[in-house]
Amino acid sequence: MKTLLRQAVDRLHAIEDHLTVRTQIAAAVAAMSIVLVGVLAVGAAFISYRNTSALIESSLAGIASSASGRLDRFMATRQQEMKLFAELQPMQAQWQGDPAALRSSLEDVQRSFSEFAWIGFADVQGNVVASTGGLLQGKSVGARPWFKQGLDRLAVGDVHEAVLLSSLLTQRANNEPYRFVDIAVPVHDAGGKLLGVLGGHLDWNWASNLIKDVEANDGNTDTRLSILSKGGMVLLGPQKETIRYGGDELAAIVKAGIGTFREADDGQQMLTAFHVGRGHRDYQGLNWIVTASQPASVALAAAMSSAQTILAIGAATALIALSLAMLVSRRIASPIIALTREADRIGRAHGPTMLARQSGSAEVVQLSRALRSLLRRIGLAEERTKEAELRATENAMQFQEDMLRLRQLAETDFMTGLMNRRSFLSVADDAVAFCRRYKRQMATLMIDIDHFKKINDTHGHAAGDDAIKSIADIIGQSIRTTDKAARFGGEEFVVLLREIDQQTAVLLADRIRTSIESATVRHGDVVIPITVSVGLAMFDESDRDVQDVIERADQGLYVAKKTGRNRTFLMPADDERAARAA
CATH class of the missing domain: 3.30.450.20 (PAS domain)
Structure with a gap:
C-alpha cells in the first residue's frame, strides 16, 4: 500500500513539473469553486426537498382526514x-x-x-x-x-x-x-x-x-x-x-x-x-x-422542482466561477476549450459528427486524435446496436402476439367464446378455496340440451352448432359479471355462481331454463324448439374440491333428465355424502 501511495505522489509531482503556474492556479480555483458551490447547492436542495415533502405529506394527510371525517359525519347523521x-x-x-x-x-x-x-x-x-x-x-x-x-x-x-x-x-x-x-x-x-x-x-x-x-x-x-x-x-x-x-x-x-x-x-x-x-x-x-x-x-413534483432549481442555480454559479478561472488561463486553455465545445456540439445539432483537429500542445493533439478515434468506434457500435434493437423489437412483438393467441385458444371454447374446462376448473378451485376460508356460499349449475341428438339428426350439425351458440349467449346474458360460465364439451354447460344463497340460485337457474325455452333459435328459415335440463348443487363444507360440487350438480342433471326434462333439480349435499358412505 505504501509503495502504491509513493508512486501516486511521484506521478503527481511529475505532472506538476509539466504545468505552468498559471495553469495550476486556474485549475485550483476552478476545482475549489465547483466543490464549494456544489456542496452548498446539494445541501440547500436537500433541505428544500425535505421541507417541501413534509408539506405535501401534511396536505395528503389532510385529504384523507377530511374524507374520513365526512364519512363519520354522514353516518352519524343517518344514525341520528x-x-x-x-x-x-x-x-x-x-x-x-x-x-x-x-x-x-x-x-x-x-x-x-x-x-x-x-x-x-x-x-x-x-x-x-x-x-x-x-x-x-x-x-x-x-x-x-x-x-x-x-x-x-x-x-x-x-x-x-x-x-x-x-x-x-x-x-x-x-x-x-x-x-x-x-x-x-x-x-x-x-x-x-x-x-x-x-x-x-x-x-x-x-x-x-x-x-x-x-x-x-x-x-x-x-x-x-x-x-x-x-x-x-x-x-x-x-x-x-x-x-x-x-x-x-x-x-x-x-x-x-x-x-x-x-x-x-x-x-x-x-x-x-x-x-x-x-x-x-x-x-x-x-x-x-x-x-x-x-x-x-x-x-x-414541487419538492423535486425546488431542489432542481437550487441545483441549477448552483450549477450556474459554478459555471461563472469556472469561467473566471478560465479567463486567467485563457491563452493556455483555449485549445482545450475549443476541443470541449466541439465535443459538446456533437449530437446536439445537425451537421458533422466528428471533431475538428486541434493543436496548441502535444497533449491537445494527442487528445484530439484519441477522441476522433473513439467517435469512429462509437458510431460503428451505435449502428450495430440499432440494427440489433430493431431485430429484437420485431421478435418481441411477434412473440407477444403469438402468446396472446395461444392463451386465448388455451382458455376459451372456440365455438361459444365461453371458458373451456381447464380454465373453468382453475377459477372454480380458487372460488372453492375462497368460500371455505371466508365461509361464503357458492352454487354450480350443470346445463344440458334436451334431445340434442335429435336436433342434429333432424336439422344437421350446423343447426346443432347454432343451438349451442344461442344457449351460450343466453347463459352469458343471464349471469352476473362475478359468475363464470364454461362449455364442458358437446351440449353440456357449467355455471359457477359466487356469493349466492340456495333460494336465489334456484331462481336464477330456473330463469336461465325458461329464457332458453322461450328463445327463438333459427337455422336458416327453420325455427328449432330447444329446452334444457339443469342440475344445481350448493357448495358444502364436506366437499373435497370443486369436482365434488360439479359431480353433485351432474347427479341433479341426471335426475332432471329422468323426471321429464326441461326442469331444474337441486341435488342436496346429504345425498352425496350418503352415496360416498355406501
Missing part, C-alpha cells in the same frame, strides 16, 4: 335520523297499528333521505311488518345480524352484500352489485316494552359519490382515495374486495390513527396518507381506514 324517527311520539300508534299506514310513513322517510335503499320494521319475532316498496314484507329477518343486534341496542353494521334484497331491487345499468351499511334501532312503546326493530339499509353508493367528490377537488394532484375495513379489506377504491394491509402493518395503521408512508403499487412508488375513523358524537364508528395516495413523482 333513524333514532329520532324511532322515538317520534306520533309514531307510537303506528308501530302496532295498520301496516299500510306504517309503510307509508317509512316511504316518506325514504323520500326525505334517499341514501336509504330500504327501511323496514320487524316485530320481536323477526317478521317484517312493513317496509318501503313492500320489499321483504312478510319475510323473516330474525337470522340477520342487524336484527339480532337491534333488539338490544342501536347498532351499525359494516359494508356487506344482501343477496336477497339486491335481487328485488332494480339492477343497475353497470351491473354493479348492491352493497349496504345497516342501521338498526330498537323500538319501544310508551311503557318501555320492546316492540321490534327499525332497520335501514344504506346504499354504499353514497360513499362512492363522496370519494369522487373529494378526488374531483384535489387540485389536479391525481389523488386516489380508498376506504378499507378495520380488517384491511378494500371496501371502495382500486383492488376492491381484496386485503390491502394485514398483520403488523395493519395493526400499526390502526394504532397510529393518522400518518403517511410510502409503498409500491404495480412497480410505481406511491405516497400514501391514512386516517382511521373513530366516529362522530354518538356514532361510535366502524374504524374505516381512509387512504389517500398519489404517485410519488406527482406528489413530490
Whole structure:
C-alpha cells in the first residue's frame, strides 16, 4: 500500500513539473469553486426537498382526514335520523297499528333521505311488518345480524352484500352489485316494552359519490382515495374486495390513527396518507381506514422542482466561477476549450459528427486524435446496436402476439367464446378455496340440451352448432359479471355462481331454463324448439374440491333428465355424502 501511495505522489509531482503556474492556479480555483458551490447547492436542495415533502405529506394527510371525517359525519347523521324517527311520539300508534299506514310513513322517510335503499320494521319475532316498496314484507329477518343486534341496542353494521334484497331491487345499468351499511334501532312503546326493530339499509353508493367528490377537488394532484375495513379489506377504491394491509402493518395503521408512508403499487412508488375513523358524537364508528395516495413523482413534483432549481442555480454559479478561472488561463486553455465545445456540439445539432483537429500542445493533439478515434468506434457500435434493437423489437412483438393467441385458444371454447374446462376448473378451485376460508356460499349449475341428438339428426350439425351458440349467449346474458360460465364439451354447460344463497340460485337457474325455452333459435328459415335440463348443487363444507360440487350438480342433471326434462333439480349435499358412505 505504501509503495502504491509513493508512486501516486511521484506521478503527481511529475505532472506538476509539466504545468505552468498559471495553469495550476486556474485549475485550483476552478476545482475549489465547483466543490464549494456544489456542496452548498446539494445541501440547500436537500433541505428544500425535505421541507417541501413534509408539506405535501401534511396536505395528503389532510385529504384523507377530511374524507374520513365526512364519512363519520354522514353516518352519524343517518344514525341520528333513524333514532329520532324511532322515538317520534306520533309514531307510537303506528308501530302496532295498520301496516299500510306504517309503510307509508317509512316511504316518506325514504323520500326525505334517499341514501336509504330500504327501511323496514320487524316485530320481536323477526317478521317484517312493513317496509318501503313492500320489499321483504312478510319475510323473516330474525337470522340477520342487524336484527339480532337491534333488539338490544342501536347498532351499525359494516359494508356487506344482501343477496336477497339486491335481487328485488332494480339492477343497475353497470351491473354493479348492491352493497349496504345497516342501521338498526330498537323500538319501544310508551311503557318501555320492546316492540321490534327499525332497520335501514344504506346504499354504499353514497360513499362512492363522496370519494369522487373529494378526488374531483384535489387540485389536479391525481389523488386516489380508498376506504378499507378495520380488517384491511378494500371496501371502495382500486383492488376492491381484496386485503390491502394485514398483520403488523395493519395493526400499526390502526394504532397510529393518522400518518403517511410510502409503498409500491404495480412497480410505481406511491405516497400514501391514512386516517382511521373513530366516529362522530354518538356514532361510535366502524374504524374505516381512509387512504389517500398519489404517485410519488406527482406528489413530490414541487419538492423535486425546488431542489432542481437550487441545483441549477448552483450549477450556474459554478459555471461563472469556472469561467473566471478560465479567463486567467485563457491563452493556455483555449485549445482545450475549443476541443470541449466541439465535443459538446456533437449530437446536439445537425451537421458533422466528428471533431475538428486541434493543436496548441502535444497533449491537445494527442487528445484530439484519441477522441476522433473513439467517435469512429462509437458510431460503428451505435449502428450495430440499432440494427440489433430493431431485430429484437420485431421478435418481441411477434412473440407477444403469438402468446396472446395461444392463451386465448388455451382458455376459451372456440365455438361459444365461453371458458373451456381447464380454465373453468382453475377459477372454480380458487372460488372453492375462497368460500371455505371466508365461509361464503357458492352454487354450480350443470346445463344440458334436451334431445340434442335429435336436433342434429333432424336439422344437421350446423343447426346443432347454432343451438349451442344461442344457449351460450343466453347463459352469458343471464349471469352476473362475478359468475363464470364454461362449455364442458358437446351440449353440456357449467355455471359457477359466487356469493349466492340456495333460494336465489334456484331462481336464477330456473330463469336461465325458461329464457332458453322461450328463445327463438333459427337455422336458416327453420325455427328449432330447444329446452334444457339443469342440475344445481350448493357448495358444502364436506366437499373435497370443486369436482365434488360439479359431480353433485351432474347427479341433479341426471335426475332432471329422468323426471321429464326441461326442469331444474337441486341435488342436496346429504345425498352425496350418503352415496360416498355406501
